[in-house]
Amino acid sequence: MSERKLSLPDWVVMGRIGTPFGVKGWVRVHTYSEALDSLSHYAEWGLGKEGQYQRYALVDWQIQGGGLVAALAGVTDRTQAEFLRGLEVVIPRSELPALEPDEFYWSDLVGMSVRNEAGEALGTVGELLETGAHPVLVVRAGEVERLIPFVAPVLQEVRLAEGVIRVDWGLDY
Template sequence: MIVLGRIVAPFGVQGWLKIHPFGDDPTSWRKMPQWWLCADDNAPVEQWKPYTLKACRAHGKGLVAALGEVQDRNGAEAVDGWYIGAPREALPTTAEDEFYWGDLVGLDVVNEAGEPLGSVKGLLSTGAHDVLQVSEGETERLIPFVAAYVLDVDLAARRIRVAWGKDW
């Protein structure tokens, strides 16, 4: 399951949901007739429940959406904080230089000198840009996911090459 975003609040009294998307093009989610919801973003696929998309629109920096199985504000409150995901085959294809966050988690990160910096444990959305959370033992590095620092993403080799010092 690829995690796409998180429900951050009910929106209104008719069961609409306010959503914080993880990524740049959440409006493409409208092409998916079903979304999968789960309280735990690391849950096995069997625990994700499908929901039917009724409506979706941009709202500020996020989305608001109505799902067929969420009838009212009480239903929206019941899924507040849950994650939104989709199986890989249900997702729109990405351009060559675009990636789903779920594709990056677990990749090894090395710098220009070939020194290992750790592996991607997650990503953060800061508003200005996304940030890689890279862990190596007890050390965590936060590396901006921008062209100035991310030199290459090789999904086949499961590696990200960055312009980042080992002691930064």
């Protein structure tokens, strides 16, 4: 476990640590990928926030109650697991599968500008939420927060190179 500032986009946020699972240091993991076991393919995870991550070796994992639970090296009791709650799980971009031309990782969208079809700025993507029905963009502009469905026909275009997401959404929605 070494702590250092890691440079995004060298790392991709792939999930978040949830509540402890049991008394032996296991944690629930909320994955941001389609497959619940996707994080189990990586021997080492970075855990932290805002670019400050510690590396943890994945010791064991299982699918439990419709979600992923994991044991990490050095986390041996429930109290230690509780301290990890809410931390991002990051994986080196170099270890992830190659993307198709129209694909992207959710973490690549954070910080992008969101504009509607009239060219009006709606704000900046703060995060994405998985609601069960479909993902939702959390877009912030000062004190205003908009929850915009990240699904067609609302989503019109994602232009990664330009840092812009175009949506069919009004300023007054």
